[in-house]
Amino acid sequence: MTSDPREAGPAPYACRPADSRGRLYQEAESATRSAFQRDRDRIVHAGAFRKLQYKTQVFVYHEGDYYRTRLTHSLEVAQIARSLSRALGLNEDLAEALALAHDLGHTPFGHAGERALREAMRAHGGFDHNEQAFRVVTRLEARYAEFDGLNLTWETLEGLAKHNGPLDEPRPSLARFCERFDLELASHASAEAQVAALADDIAYNNHDIDDGLRAGLLELDELRAVPLVAEVLDEVERTYPDLERGRLIHETVRRLIGLMVDDLLTETRRRLAEARPDSAAALRALGRPVVAFSEDMRQKERTLRRLLFQRVYRHYKVNRMTQKAERVVRELFVLYLERPDCLPDAWQAAVARAEAGAAADPGGAAGQGRARVVADYIAGMTDRYALEAHEKLFDPYSRL
Template structure:
C-alpha cells in the first residue's frame, strides 16, 4: 500500500468541525474523513441522486447514467489517482461522492430555471447549493443542522475548481460561518476530485450518447484521441464486432487520461518543490492537471460533446420542457405556498429574499420524477419529449 505523501491532507491535522462532537459518540474505528464520506453516503440528498439527471432527463432506459452512478464513477477514478499520488483517499472519495449533491432536478436545465426564478433574490448555483445542503438543509442529527462535515471537506467542495472571488449568496453564507479561505487554491484531494469529474463525464457521456443513438462512432472519429484509441482497440480485438468494442474504447481512454494526469501532476509537484499542504494552497495555481497535449485533446472532446450531444435538438427540446416544469413549480408555490408539503410550508419565511430561497430549496431537492409528478398535481398536464 502506498503511504501518504507530504502534500496529503491528514485527518489528525484537520481543522475540525463547526460543532464539537464528543469522542465517546464516535461509532466504529473511523477517522474524521472516513466519517465525512459515510455521512455523505447515508444522506437523503445522496440517495436522491439516483433519480436526478446526468445527461438524459428522467431516462426510461435502465442502462443510462444518473447523478448517483456518475458520482460513484468519479469516486472510483478519484480514489485511483489519490492512492497513486499518496493523497488521502478517504477525503478524495468524500469530495467525489458529494460534488453533485446540489444539482436540482433536470441538471443544468433545472439550474437555469431556478437561476431565473431567483433573479433579484441572489440567484441559484448548484455548487453553492451543495454547501447549503450539507451544512443546513440535511438534518439527520438532533444537535445541529447539516452533516457537520470537517472544514477540509467543505473547503474542497466549495472551491474544487479553484479560488472564488465573488461567491454567490449560498456559498457566501457558509463562508461567513466557517471561513473557507475562498481566495486560495484548495487541497490536492479537491483538485483531483475536480479533474476526476471531467474524466468521468468526458468518457461516460460518449458511452451514453452512443447507446442513445445521438452519437455515432463515425462522428467521433474526427477526434484524434478517439480515433487513435479506436485503432488500438480494433488491432487488439480484430475479430470482435464494433458494438462490443465501445466499452473497451471508453475504459482505455479513461486509463490514458488517468495516467497522463498522474505523470503531469507529479512533474508539477516536483518542479514547484511542493512539500506540504500549505505549499499546495499557497502555490497560486492548479497542480493536478493534464499535460498540455492532453489538455488540448480534452478541450476538443468537450467542444465536440457540446456541439453534438449536449446541444443535440432532442436534448434541447428536453431541456426546454424541463425548464418549464421547474419554472412552473416555482411560480405555483410562490403564488400559493399552501401547495407545498406541511414541513416546507410551516418553515416558509415571510420576508424576501429568504421566502423565495426557501421555495427554491424545496424544488432543488426534488428528483426528476418527483418534480414531474408535482407539476402535474399543482400546475397541470405537461407535454414531455419521448424518453421521459
C-alpha cells in the same frame, strides 16, 4: 525496482485526518473511523445522496434505465478519485467524500433544470449547483439532533467550496458561512479536492461518449474527428477487428479513461517535483493548481467537449426533452412562489421562518426569503417527483 503506489505511505502534502481543522460544531472523535471517513459516511447516508439515483445528467430517468444518473456518475467519480489519490499518496477518504458530495446540489433534469431555476432565481439572489451542494451539507440536511447539515470537517467543506479554484467573489450564503468558519476562499484547495474535480471531468467526458453512442445521438465515425478518441478507437479496431459494437464502445471508453488518468498523473507528478510542497498548507499556498492535465491533453479534451456539446447536449432529441424539463421547473417555481400553501407543511414552516428572518434583517437576507425556500424545495426533487408534482398541480384530470 519502482515502489508500488498501493503500498506507499501518505505524501507530505496529503491532508491528514489527525491534523484536521475540525468541525463547526465540536464532536467527540470516532474510535473506529477517521474524521474524513466519517464525512464520507455521512454523505452516503444523506437523503440528498439517495435522491441522486433519480436525478439524471443528460437523459430524463424514464428515457431508459441504462443511462447514467447523478448517483452512478458520483460513484464513478469516486472510483477515479480514489485511484488517483492512491497513486499520488493523497488521502483517499477525503477525495472520495468530495467526489460523492460534488453533485448534491443538482436540480432535477440535469443542466436543463438548473438553467430554469437559475433564471427563476435571477431576481432573488441567483442559483448555482455548487453553492446549493454547500447549502445541502451545511443547512438543508436535517438529520442530527445537535446541528443542521452534516457538520463536515473544514477540509471537506473547503474542497466543496473551492474545488474549481479560489473564490474572489463568493456568493452571499458562502460568505456568511465563512464569517463563522473561515474556509480561506482566496487560496487553492487541497490536492484531494483538485483530484476530485478532475476525476469529475474524466468521468463525465467518457460516460457521455458511452451514453451518447448507446442512445444513437453519436456515431463512432463522428468520434474520429477528435484526435484523442480516434487514436484509441483505431487501436482497438486493429487489435480486435471483429469486435461487436457494444464491446468496442466499452473497450474504447475504458482505454480513454486510462489515457486521461495516466496523463494527469504524469503532469501532476511533474508539477509536484517542481514545486516540492512539504505540507498540505504549503500546497494550498502555491498560488496555482498542482493536479492537472498536460497542455496537449487539455487541448484534446476541449475538442472532445465541443463535439459532445454539438452532437449530444444540443441534439434535437435532447432539446425536446430539455425544453419540457425547463417548463416543468419554471411553472413549479412560479406556482409555489405565488402559493406557498401548496408546499408540504414542513416547507411552509420554512417559508415562514425565512420571511421572518428577511423582515428582521432586510439588508443581509437578500434571496433568503420565500424564493430561496422554493428553490431549495425544487432543487431537492428527483426527476420523477418533479414530473408527478407538475402533473398533480397543472393537469385538471390528475388525482391529487
